[in-house]
Amino acid sequence: MKKIYEFETACVHGAYKAESGEPQQLPIIQNTTYRYYNAKDVADLFDLESAGYFYSRLGNPTVNALEEKMALLEGGTAGLAASSGQSATLMTMLNICKAGDHVISSISVYGGTFNLLGVTLQKMGIEVTFIDQDISLDEILSFNKPNTKVLFAETLSNPSLNVLDFEKFSNAAKKMGVPLIIDNTLATPALCRPIEYGADIVIQSTTKYADGHGSSLGGMVVEAGTFDWSIDGKFPEMTEPDPSYHGLKFYEKFGSIAFALKLRAQMLRDMGCTMAPMNAYLTHQGLQTLHLRMERHSENALALANFLQGNENVEWVIYPGLEKDKNYKLSKKYLPNGASGVLTFGVKGGKTAGEKFLEKLELASIVVHVGDIRTSVLHPASTTHRQLSESEQLKAGIKPELIRVSVGLESIKDIIADFENALK
Ligand SMILES: *Cc1c(COP(=O)(O)O)cnc(C)c1O
Numbered sequence: 001m002k003k004i005y006e007f008e009t010a011c012v013h014g015a016y017k018a019e020s021g022e023p024q025q026l027p028i029i030q031n032t033t034y035r036y037y038n039a040k041d042v043a044d045l046f047d048l049e050s051a052g053y054f055y056s057r058l059g060n061p062t063v064n065a066l067e068e069k070m071a072l073l074e075g076g077t078a079g080l081a082a083s084s085g086q087s088a089t090l091m092t093m094l095n096i097c098k099a100g101d102h103v104i105s106s107i108s109v110y111g112g113t114f115n116l117l118g119v120t121l122q123k124m125g126i127e128v129t130f131i132d133q134d135i136s137l138d139e140i141l142s143f144n145k146p147n148t149k150v151l152f153a154e155t156l157s158n159p160s161l162n163v164l165d166f167e168k169f170s171n172a173a174k175k176m177g178v179p180l181i182i183d184n185t186l187a188t189p190a191l192c193r194p195i196e197y198g199a200d201i202v203i204q205s206t207t208k209y210a211d212g213h214g215s216s217l218g219g220m221v222v223e224a225g226t227f228d229w230s231i232d233g234k235f236p237e238m239t240e241p242d243p244s245y246h247g248l249k250f251y252e253k254f255g256s257i258a259f260a261l262k263l264r265a266q267m268l269r270d271m272g273c274t275m276a277p278m279n280a281y282l283t284h285q286g287l288q289t290l291h292l293r294m295e296r297h298s299e300n301a302l303a304l305a306n307f308l309q310g311n312e313n314v315e316w317v318i319y320p321g322l323e324k325d326k327n328y329k330l331s332k333k334y335l336p337n338g339a340s341g342v343l344t345f346g347v348k349g350g351k352t353a354g355e356k357f358l359e360k361l362e363l364a365s366i367v368v369h370v371g372d373i374r375t376s377v378l379h380p381a382s383t384t385h386r387q388l389s390e391s392e393q394l395k396a397g398i399k400p401e402l403i404r405v406s407v408g409l410e411s412i413k414d415i416i417a418d419f420e421n422a423l424k
Contacts, residue, residue, distance in 0.1 A: 015069035062277040073189040077225030078260035085205020087273030088219025099125025106133040108157035140172040155187040159404040160397025163330035170198025190294035200227040208371030212286040216279035225256030298338025301407040313423040319343035346401040360422035375408035
């Protein structure tokens, strides 16, 4: 699809287009293999000399349509779908980092990402430094080392709800000569397009808002196509010959889609964390209404945040769309069309009162999930972030009484009534 269309149109029509007499809806192509009539065609595909499908671990037309749609929505050159958000982050890191390399990440990241970077990658010999994202540019630069390969953060952090200062982070990444890798899960491209603010790679857990209906796990990596991988010889994986492809040099051959192509040709090939066609179909279905849903999720969340702020049984509320929130300025700058559907708050009476409150909700469900059309609540300290020590939890912005709410698309009147009743 031509890029001249507006974002809303791209959500509805992007990537897949039916030819005359073909299904109007994206077809689910459920297969593992593709038939060829001569060996040379297959050999060319294996050598990356031609583009096409040969085995569904590496590519499938339904999955490919989703990848193209998300690349279009994020404003990147290419996308790669993964079996989950976690595998998207894992493959992204391993695409350019090996044992002995160093990653700098904001500490305000999703609990699963914190474990992946802080435990599993470290076991593989990749060193990770977690930083407070409020520190100054110079302080960020003070953590840079010759082996630093990545600067990582979330647009809107889950669940601490910090809005990233893109200007500071993209300056830092440029000064360090490393890609800025952004997890855009909670904002989605409907509310923020990190590439416009200097991100080089954008990751999403499509499990959340992209799917939006709680039906499919998935992840996505989108490449901006602007990063110079030949910088200071820092990324030999991108610039040096790959023996498993007869000495092919990814950056030289594929330029602005080299990162995504290498993800597919090496990471998907070797690790196999591929998205299934059915999940791609359902996620694509979700994306068709992403623009509408994010608008309403944001509207409902702001209304609920305002209600909670004025309730006598509520200790505090965090929502970047609230004027007195510490992230309000950044939210106005980077999330001008809405601050997404997630908010957190503390019930008076601490952890025990919080747990009791959750049990008294009727409409809102207790689920380990965000981004669903149904209003969902969770107590991170005892669930998603329980593997972290209490001081790590506090550093990641998780107080013991914190309740995370993913505000759904029900009538705001019903949502507020449910919360009011449970608080009482
Ligand atoms: C859920 C989530 C992930 C992990 O995604 P999965 O699809 O659950 O593997 C990564 N980042 C953020 C911000 C998330 O909310």
